[in-house]
Amino acid sequence: MTTDEVAKNTSIIERYDISIIEPLNWWIGFKNQTLQLLVHHSNISERTPVIFHEGVSIEKVHLADSPNYLFIDLVISELTKAGKFNIIFKQDKKEDLIHTYELKSREKPSEDYIGFDSSDAIYLITPDRFANGNPNNDIIEILNEKTIDRNNNNSRHGGDILGIINHLNYIEDLGFTAIWPTPLLTNDMYQSSYHGYAITNFYQIDPRFGCLEDYKTLSLKMSEKGMKLIMDQVVNHCGLEHWWMKDLPFKNWINHQENYIKNKDNWDDSKGIITSHRRTTNQDIYASEIDKNDMSEGWFVSAMPDLNQRNPFMAKYTIQNSIWWIETANLGGIRQDTYSYPDKNFMSRWAGDIMNEYPNFSIVGEEWTNNPLLIAYWQQGNPNRDGYNSNLKSPMDFAMQEKIVSSLNQEESWDSGFIEIYKALANDFAYVNPKDIVVFPDNHDMSRIFTQLNGDVAHTKMAISYLCVLPRIPQIYYGTEILMNDFDNPGNHGLIRSDFPGGWSNDNVNAFTGKGLTDTQKDMQIYIKKLLNYRKSSKAIHKGKTIHFTPNNGIYLLFRILNNEIVIHIMNKNNTPVKLNLLRFNEIGLKGRAVKNIITNYQFFWGNNITLTQKGSTILSTKLK
Structure with missing residues (x-):
């Protein structure tokens, strides 16, 4: 291809001729520099994809069993710049199909995606x-289920993202x-x-x-x-x-696919192989x-x-x-x-x-x-x-x-x-x-x-x-x-x-x-x-040591301990007041320390016993503020 031809093909006029390309976009800067595009379009297997974008190369093109799919393996090098480029699908004696694809810059590095841990709820x-x-999106006419019925437990009721x-x-x-x-x-x-x-x-x-x-x-x-x-x-x-169930790309895209294809016009539980659930x-x-x-x-x-x-x-x-x-x-x-x-x-x-x-x-x-x-x-x-x-x-x-x-x-x-x-x-x-x-x-x-x-x-x-x-x-x-x-x-x-x-x-x-x-x-x-x-x-609950004591007389105590913070959890099934002997828990080191009920804010000093007045949980802490 000549320099003029390259220049012509790398100029971006956005077009979206292809029915489906997934992922919808991608990013530069990943550890894994490979990307595989799923392309779905009528008879797309007859065409050859071409890309002109610095740092992006086509490593391999895979045909599927269906003629309406291509799977394109890309390599995105560390030299690649973010931006849009055209994927050109060529076929002799036919007009090119062009689809504009975008590689974005990442908003933050991988290490900054922080997950949940024991400090979360x-x-x-x-x-x-x-x-x-947003009641305006309750019913979408182009979708198959078009009813809202809050009196029906199995129907849609209308909750949405904006509601959250x-x-x-x-x-x-x-x-x-x-x-x-x-x-x-x-x-x-x-x-x-x-x-x-x-x-x-x-x-x-x-x-x-x-x-x-x-x-x-x-x-x-x-x-x-x-x-x-x-x-x-x-x-x-x-x-x-x-959408892919109407045109499965491979003969083994789903499990028991042959059975599904044979019976899909009259599909029910008797036609399929339902999992045994024997995990x-x-x-x-x-x-x-x-x-x-x-x-x-x-x-x-x-x-x-x-x-x-x-x-x-x-x-x-x-x-x-x-x-x-x-x-x-x-x-x-x-x-x-x-x-x-x-x-x-x-x-x-x-x-x-x-x-x-x-x-x-x-x-x-x-x-x-x-x-x-x-x-x-x-x-x-x-x-x-x-x-x-x-x-x-x-x-x-x-x-x-x-x-x-x-x-x-x-x-x-x-x-x-x-x-x-x-x-x-x-x-x-x-x-x-x-x-x-x-x-x-x-x-x-x-x-x-x-x-x-x-x-x-x-x-x-x-x-x-x-x-x-x-x-x-x-x-x-x-x-x-x-x-x-x-x-x-x-x-x-x-x-x-x-x-x-x-x-x-x-x-x-x-x-x-x-x-x-x-x-x-x-x-x-x-x-x-x-x-x-x-x-x-x-911090004691997030990271602390756990010690619990064998339940006795309908009462069960568990402690979480980290440095100077001790959390005491008491579970009590007794319906009448009961006196709890605290000497049994001396190894925790609470004797004489002030503790606070985190629900009622009541404070007292840990001594020889306490009276639990009613059934339920009592949660105490040495952290008073």
């Missing part, structure tokens, strides 16, 4: 049910330092699309939640408050209405290959195709998508859904590639198990027998959640009640880093904690206060602070994810202002606010 939100900030933005002060005042909204990406399904886990476009904010700029504004405003935005991502599956096959040294495959390759449900991460192009696509969102939205963490369902070697690579690029970042993975051995297996650095290293910093502590609930619901005896959580915490010896594990009283997939504890306010306070003083990262579901429940139909997902009162302009009760709340609800709100705001500044 995470507020989990189902956005459709939290607050409706409008109430950031409320969330911050409660003491939360991070927010985890369930997925906000487009779910263009025909029904029950509100929850967000059937993604149909991995690069688009669902317009019923807002737009990309709204999401970036949420992140910015949270950053200004010192808060972190955690993105809920899904690499295991997509929604059945994802222990990831660790079981005796597991059969068929059981392993049914677990990792089966579909989560019939409406959510299982993505095949063993396909190298799918693997690359997924990793790049996660990185794209970290950079685009300045994320403070990722929560990865159904962590143990995909190919586990891919999950190690996925997390490893992210953490290699962002060494101070955080990822929490969902592994729903009551077995601490399985939780330990998924945490990075665990000495697994099979040599597996997940690169995952933070598994979720479903085991502790279950024990907290069961112990509070049991009558106290030598082998039931508080002894259950005492023994559960003793399992921390199995964890590489217990303080990096995320613990919670409930979440969007299980009954509300107030329901699980049979409407007992004192037990609910004990559950929340206990997990907030553990060497863990606490996550609390929206509405727990006002005792939201699902008494009418325990376990019903739509009811668990009920509307937060006050999130809609015509609500008679407004939990954001306190209007219409009962005294009990207001008391719970104040309790969590005082607890979490104390926790924010407690």
